[in-house]
Amino acid sequence: MNIVIVDDNPINLMVIEKILSNKGYSHFIKLSSALELLDLLNVGTGAGPKEPVDLILLDMMMPEMDGLEACRRIQQCEELKDIPIIIVTALGDSNLLAEVLEAGASDYVVKPINKVELIARIGVALRLKHEKDWHKENDARIKSELELAKQVQSSVLSQPIHTDVLDISASYHPSYELAGDLYSWYRIDDHRYGIVLLDMMGHGISSSLVCMFISSVMQDTITRYVSPDLVIAELNRYMNQLNNRKNNSFSYYFTAIYLLIDTEAKTIEYVNAGHPPGMLFERGKPVRLLDQGGCAVGFFEQMNIQKMVFEYEQPIQLYLYTDGLLEAIEEEGQDETDKLIRELVSCSEEPELTCIIDRLIPPEIREEQEDDICMVMVRAK
Structure with missing residues (x-):
């Protein structure tokens, strides 16, 4: 001394x-x-x-x-x-x-x-x-x-997929805290893929651990149950098991959107569990909002889940995102969903999702955000 x-x-x-x-x-x-x-x-x-x-x-x-x-x-x-x-x-x-x-x-x-x-x-x-x-x-x-935990958490996120008929990619910008956003996609068979994006309540260590728990059961749940309504119901069961444990004074939940795309039948099945609406752009048709499904996962033991199914004929661009993105583009007097639709239309010719995010939210604005910003883009030919 x-x-x-x-x-x-x-x-x-x-x-x-x-x-x-x-x-x-x-x-x-x-x-x-x-x-x-x-x-x-x-x-x-x-x-x-x-x-x-x-x-x-x-x-x-x-x-x-x-x-x-x-x-x-x-x-x-x-x-x-x-x-x-x-x-x-x-x-x-x-x-x-x-x-x-x-x-x-x-x-x-x-x-x-x-x-x-x-x-x-x-x-x-x-x-x-x-x-x-x-x-x-x-x-x-x-x-x-925490930095190590961030690296572990990032390691479980799915890698981009690029095939002759389908492209799936994500742009993810976590906040300074441990993140509560998670995206995954899995190949079911030669022409079907299950794609999910979820946003865990809160931030920090506890939300991150719950997010990692859901990640650990995601692949088995999607490849076993496949259909969006069954997948969301099974994830809800896992969340209720977690919330009902002894000495657990706090209940966790997450919003999610899960979709099953069939590139051969050209169909999309989805469930939106309290999540911001996905946006589907198909050439020659008005934008379709993926906003139907049910409440957030983990709120109730039994969920009233509504699965939606539709077909597409022309090449499509589909965007899923978390509410951090809406917060980042928020402007007083404007509806964030309408603004995002306009911005995505203007970015339709951008080849990469990272370029789209840079146009939507410049890096200097992203760095100031307190919430995670995540967007998943699906392009089917």
Whole structure:
């Protein structure tokens, strides 16, 4: 543990060192001016201190630069502002405490120094620093684990599919928290694919874990039950099993849209479970909204599910998305769904989904969004 003592009077340096030595402190850096302190800390360079510093005892009145000015400059450096600073002064001004604290110091002591008071204030400052350091290390560990969880979560997302008759791709921009969006698609047979997009309630670790649980059962559910109404009913059963466990004081749910596309029969079957409506564009026909189906998955033990079926004749473009996308394009006085339809019509010639998303929501706007933004595009020839 390094304690830095800054005073232009050599006797004061010796006295403070003696007091601290008698209490078991053994590592000191003695400096005679505030400028030497700024040099030791590499103030303004962003490089961090030349040596580890745990506490600074800083004299108030010194030539060239006083202790308060030095304290202010140190506090302007993000990498230094957690180092506790105790101002040591001979002044007895009753307004000094406010001035010291405004400058960023942790505390102050008055000369002539009371040994008991100095040791007590140093003890308090070091305990607070220890707690801050612990929280910083813990926050860094949590951040690292969350980043790993994000990578694991991203690894289960489906890869694009490109065949002679079908293209499926996604553009996904998670928020800074763990995401609650999930998309998957699975080949049922030579000409049928099951495609799902869901949005788990909330964000963070708990929502992410529930999302991963659903991901783990998704493939088996879709390939076994195939039909949208049966798939959604089975996912609802899984969610109710999770919500009905003992000591579970919170219920989770998600919105979802699941569709089964048959490229040979040219049919689409779907169920929309409380999700923003998918949009189907077919050449020569008005846009069709995929908005029928039922409530969100996990709300009720038994769902009233309505499956919709329709045929297409011309090449189609189908877009599924989460509500984060609608929030990102929101404008006062405009209906987000109508606006999205207009934007997608203007982007119909864009070959890649990433280009469409860039036109809909520029990167600088996406970075400010608090919710996940996800869109799935299906093109059938």
